[in-house]
Structures are given as C-alpha cells and as structure tokens.
Amino acid sequence: MVDINIDQFEIYEYNSVIIGSGAAGLNCALHLVLEGIPSDKIAIVTDNLGGGTSFNAGSDKQTYYKLSIYGDQADSPYELAKDLCAGGAMHGDIALIEATNSIREFFHLVQLGVPFPYDEYGGFVGYKTDNDPKQRATSIGPFTSQKMGDCLLNAVNEKNIPIFDKYYAMKILVDEAAKEPEAIGLICINYDELSNDKNIDTLLSSLRIFKTRNVIIATGGPAILYKNSVYPKSQKGTTSLAIEAGCKLQNLTESQFGLASTRFRWNVSGSYQQVIPRYFSLDNSNTEREFLKFVFPSFTELSRATFLKGYQWPFNSTLIEGFGSSLIDLAVYHETVVLHRKVFLDYTKNPESYDFDHLHPIAKEYLSNSDAIGDYPINRLRKLNEQAIKVYSKQGIDIASEPLEVAVCNQHLNGGISCDGWWESNTINHLFVIGEINGSHGVHRPGGAALNAGQVGGLRAALKIAHSNYANQSINDEKFRDTTKRELFDIKTKWTTLLENIPSVNEKILTINDLLNQIQNRMSKYATIIRPLKGLESEILTIQNQLNSITKVIKLEKNTEIIDYLRVKDSLLTHFFFLKAILDYHFSNGRSRGSYLILREKLLDSLSEMYILPPGYLKDYKFIHNNLDLSKKIQTLQWKDKQVLIKWENTRDIPSDFGWFENVWKDFLNRKAFKPN
Numbered sequence: 001m002v003d004i005n006i007d008q009f010e011i012y013e014y015n016s017v018i019i020g021s022g023a024a025g026l027n028c029a030l031h032l033v034l035e036g037i038p039s040d041k042i043a044i045v046t047d048n049l050g051g052g053t054s055f056n057a058g059s060d061k062q063t064y065y066k067l068s069i070y071g072d073q074a075d076s077p078y079e080l081a082k083d084l085c086a087g088g089a090m091h092g093d094i095a096l097i098e099a100t101n102s103i104r105e106f107f108h109l110v111q112l113g114v115p116f117p118y119d120e121y122g123g124f125v126g127y128k129t130d131n132d133p134k135q136r137a138t139s140i141g142p143f144t145s146q147k148m149g150d151c152l153l154n155a156v157n158e159k160n161i162p163i164f165d166k167y168y169a170m171k172i173l174v175d176e177a178a179k180e181p182e183a184i185g186l187i188c189i190n191y192d193e194l195s196n197d198k199n200i201d202t203l204l205s206s207l208r209i210f211k212t213r214n215v216i217i218a219t220g221g222p223a224i225l226y227k228n229s230v231y232p233k234s235q236k237g238t239t240s241l242a243i244e245a246g247c248k249l250q251n252l253t254e255s256q257f258g259l260a261s262t263r264f265r266w267n268v269s270g271s272y273q274q275v276i277p278r279y280f281s282l283d284n285s286n287t288e289r290e291f292l293k294f295v296f297p298s299f300t301e302l303s304r305a306t307f308l309k310g311y312q313w314p315f316n317s318t319l320i321e322g323f324g325s326s327l328i329d330l331a332v333y334h335e336t337v338v339l340h341r342k343v344f345l346d347y348t349k350n351p352e353s354y355d356f357d358h359l360h361p362i363a364k365e366y367l368s369n370s371d372a373i374g375d376y377p378i379n380r381l382r383k384l385n386e387q388a389i390k391v392y393s394k395q396g397i398d399i400a401s402e403p404l405e406v407a408v409c410n411q412h413l414n415g416g417i418s419c420d421g422w423w424e425s426n427t428i429n430h431l432f433v434i435g436e437i438n439g440s441h442g443v444h445r446p447g448g449a450a451l452n453a454g455q456v457g458g459l460r461a462a463l464k465i466a467h468s469n470y471a472n473q474s475i476n477d478e479k480f481r482d483t484t485k486r487e488l489f490d491i492k493t494k495w496t497t498l499l500e501n502i503p504s505v506n507e508k509i510l511t512i513n514d515l516l517n518q519i520q521n522r523m524s525k526y527a528t529i530i531r532p533l534k535g536l537e538s539e540i541l542t543i544q545n546q547l548n549s550i551t552k553v554i555k556l557e558k559n560t561e562i563i564d565y566l567r568v569k570d571s572l573l574t575h576f577f578f579l580k581a582i583l584d585y586h587f588s589n590g591r592s593r594g595s596y597l598i599l600r601e602k603l604l605d606s607l608s609e610m611y612i613l614p615p616g617y618l619k620d621y622k623f624i625h626n627n628l629d630l631s632k633k634i635q636t637l638q639w640k641d642k643q644v645l646i647k648w649e650n651t652r653d654i655p656s657d658f659g660w661f662e663n664v665w666k667d668f669l670n671r672k673a674f675k676p677n
C-alpha cells in the first residue's frame, strides 16, 4: 500500500502559470504584465527554453498573416474572418476575434523589434500567401518566428517574469468538485533533480507542485507523433495534459503536410521548386528512377506542377486531378511509405526530359522575368534565391553537389483544444489553451494564420485573467491539498509499478522506443495524407489495450527515463484520439478534403460517391469523393470515464451585430465583456 505525504513537497504559488515558452506562451506572459498582473505572480514553466517550434522552425519566406493595412487595398476584420472561415469547420466568432486583434498583435511585435518591412510612407506591405485572396501576408524572411521568439523573450526577461526551465509539466490539477470543474494547479518534474538510480522516493523528490489560479497551456503541436516531420526535433508537444484534464478537442482530423528535407528539417517550398529540380528515388540496391515521369504525361505538365508546388506547398486533396501540384506529394508518399524507397531532390541535373522550350509558360515566364535562366537547377536557384542554398550549406549540406533527401512531412495541426473567445477551455474554467495546441483553425487556413492565432490567443487569455475576478480570486486550500494528494497517490502507485522489474504474466515487455515506433508507424499508415479505413478499427483496439497496460509493459531502468516514458504515454493517448477522430470521420462518410485523401473499399450510392483516380502507376488508389458537405460542422472529442465521446457541432456564424460607440464605451467601462452572463 503506497502512502503520500503532501508536506514533503514545496508548493509554489502564482496567479497564472504558463506551460511552454514558444511565441504564444511568452506573449501571453507579457500581456499579463501589461494588463496589470505583477510579474512575480506569473511564472513560465518550460521543458526547454529556446526549444519548440517558434524558436527553431522556418521556411523559404516564413509568413505572418494579418489584416491588410497597405495602400488602397480595402480590407476589414469581417472580410478577413470570412477568409479564415473559408476552409470550413471554423467558428465565425473565433475567426472574427483573430481578425480583429491581428493588427494589435502585429504592432505589438513591431514595437518589440520584429523588423517587418515597411516602405517610405511607413506602409507595411503585404503579399499573397496560400488560401489568401488579398495581400495580407508579411515576413521578415526565413526566420520570422525565431525573431518573434527572441524579441518576446527579451521583453519577458526585462519584466523579470520567472521562468522555470527544464521543468516538464505532467499533470494539470483540476478541482472536479467545484460547481464547474476548474484548474487549480499543476505538477511538474524538475529534470535537474532526476538521478541515475532507480528509486521511487528519489524519483518523487523531482516533483514540483504549483498552486495557481490560472493555468495557460502553450505546449505547441504534437510533433512527436510523426516519423516524417518538419517540426524541429526539440518540439514534442504534450496534448495529453489537456486531454487528461477533461478538455474538449476539435478538428483532430485536420493537419498540414508537405514536402520537406529530412536530414535537416526544412520545407522545400517556394524557389526550391520554382527552379524545376529533378526528383528521383533509390531502392535498397541504389537503383535510381525518375518516378514522376510515370505520373505526368509530358515534361510540360511536370514542370507546371513542380513550379506550382512552390506556391502550393501544403498537400491539398483538390490538387490531384488535372495533374495538380499535390500529385507530386502523392507520388513521393508512394515511393517512400509504400515502396520503401528513398526520394531525393537533385539540383545538379535537370529532369530527364527537360527542355527549356517545353517548360510550362508559367514557369518559363517567371524564371525569365526573375533573370533566373540557367543550365541546371542549381544555377537557376543561385540566381533566383542564393539564400536558399546557404540555408543548407550552414547545416553542412551542399545541394550544389549532393542530392537532398525529402519526404512528405507533418508540419502543423489545425485542430486541437476547443476554447471560447477568451481562449479558455469550454469544459474547464481557469484553464486557457493558446498557440498551436489550441484548435481554432478549420480544414485549411491561410499561410501565416497560425502565428497570428498564437499571438491573439495570448492577448485574449491575459485580458480575461487581468480584468475578471480571475486576477485575485483565491483557491480553497483544503480542496487544493485533497486534489494534489489524490494525484500524487496515483503517480506514486503507477511509478512504483514502472520501477518494479517484475515481468508481467500476460504482457510482452516493450522498450520506450519500441512503443514510440509502433505509434509513429500507425500514424504513417492511417493519419497522413492517405487515410485508409481498412484495418483502422482493429488497430484502435490494440491501442486501447496498450493504454490499459502501459505501466505493466514498460519498465524503467533508472529514474532519468521517466521523461521519455511520459512522452511515450502522452503520444499513446494523443494518437488514440487522432485515430478515433479519423475512424469516426470514416463512419460519418467523410470525403477526401484538406490535407488528406480518404480510402474506403465501397462506394455509397446515396451520397453519389465516386473515386478520385490518380494517373500512371498510382491508378490503383481509389480516393473517395462524395456530396456530403461537413464544412459547417466541427467534430469534437472528450475523454470521459476512459471513453472518447465524439460529437459533431454546428459551426457558429461570424457575428455581424457590430456595436454603437456610446454603448460599447459604457460596456467597456463596466468591464461587461468579462462578467458572466
């Protein structure tokens, strides 16, 4: 029988604790101070300061999306909200909030020193990004989010906001007995306290407990789930924190995938495609083939699709037919995942049938206008964008002399935790979820909308906390101690089993890596750009068994392995949710959309189902298209009594009841927006 003495743990008290130090988390901390919460009442806990996506990702021209404020271009928050919703499965009020606050957050970043380009009149010029009908996008180059992170971190340090680095948040403390469940704290592991011995008491002594009125989860996307990934290696994510707390999740079927190099994780978008590189694959015995020539009917079509891939980087299920640019991703996926070949982009040679005269006019005109004509892709790239070559040479990769290995990689999760307009969980009060882990986006989104949503979310959470009774409400100490004690007891029981090396009778012992491999293989098979129904249901049963027996099948050799164990446990539960969402999407007769193609054996007459048939040697794929429009619905999932509850909710419209100044002013002075109805 295990017992737990809560007094052996030091308890840190704050008004608000933010988990994660990416662009979203840091920005929220700053806004809390700006809105009046003293900096010593705020803390950031992070497993890796300087790690995560914001500080380490980038792309050809990393984009920030906002309302257009340039020249004679007419734009409005309402127009922008419509374009955010255009992808489908997005709530209109959330879109309007992201649109309305985009300028406030953009100028906050400008103020902090992010050098967004402006002209002689001070106008912040924009360009068109994917899914953007105007020219709302801006960028400072390949490393926009990294610069945002640097500027935000400097400001956080100037405000002396405490940062607990190398702290892994493992449990949100929720008072379930309150009228409505509410967050009251969290439990973390301090990495520095983990020892090499194997002992439950020393392991428990690495725990740190936070008692806090508000918890803000800003842990980023669930990068750990995918083998082929363009997320930086330092980003893993911890979506299960929110799942276990009882949050509702939404749109988990909607992720973003695209072509990226794998040795150095980098999107091969923009100029990397516009110079028409040669694609080839290698089998185990290094036999080479230019597989795209078996898919496209002519070099002209191939050059058109390759060129367009530069702009149309994310995989898009509507760009398969008509020799669209996403046919390239599909062919690369088939070569790598199905045929187990390696795929490379070669800048030293032209595609086999390359002929400048037969280059598609769209590519020929662009390369001519850009003075980027050259004998080989590398010469064209050097003229078009020298920087693109340097990005790789800085990583020790010389694309002028060696081919670049690529794959179809996971890049972003559009879905995530479902929250209200203050980015507060719909199901747990005082629990806010911001940044990529918040699932505000729909099926597809304009490029750059992720960074905007992350900043707006932090602002909204801070406003609610600072201007409602969340700023100074206290937590009942007895309830806190009871909840904490219960959770600590549960942790101690499970960890004791993990440390015992008694082989279980019925279960095969797995290493943490074995289990992670199984998880990532399942995600590759069922949850990337191709989503087959066949086999998925039985795979989910296997996962269910693994969830029930994880403490018995994994054994720890030393205390330091606890973090890897918690990460794999997080992945197990999170991918369970993803695959349940996909299975339900199949059972709801969902069609191919956004970043994925649906594979089912039978066609349903009642929905006029038909196949999308790719050309060439990909013709055996039969992807489903039908007339069922789910774009005004959002699939939600919640963990209740160890079951996943799945519902489809209607999307909310974009509000159009815009206020009258005198009334809005009065309400603002009364802080009406922050009071319960």
Ligand SMILES: Cc1cc2nc3c(=O)[nH]c(=O)nc-3n(C[C@H](O)[C@H](O)[C@H](O)COP(=O)(O)OP(=O)(O)OC[C@H]3O[C@@H](n4cnc5c(N)ncnc54)[C@H](O)[C@@H]3O)c2cc1C
Pocket: 019, 020, 021, 022, 023, 024, 025, 045, 046, 047, 048, 049, 050, 051, 052, 053, 054, 055, 057, 058, 059, 061, 062, 063, 064, 065, 145, 167, 168, 169, 170, 218, 219, 220, 221, 230, 231, 232, 235, 236, 237, 238, 266, 267, 411, 412, 434, 435, 436, 437, 447, 448, 449, 450, 451, 452, 454
């Ligand atoms: C290659 C690439 C290119 C991209 N390009 C664009 C673009 O052009 N435009 C755009 O809008 N978006 C883009 N994105 C997406 C965008 O960069 C991310 O969505 C955004 O940076 C996420 O910010 P965040 O603050 O939510 O999370 P992150 O920056 O990922 O930060 C998460 C933080 O949480 C911490 N953490 C996680 N789990 C725990 C835990 N259990 N305990 C403690 N700490 C924890 C991590 O260490 C990290 O500090 C791109 C993404 C990639 C991968």
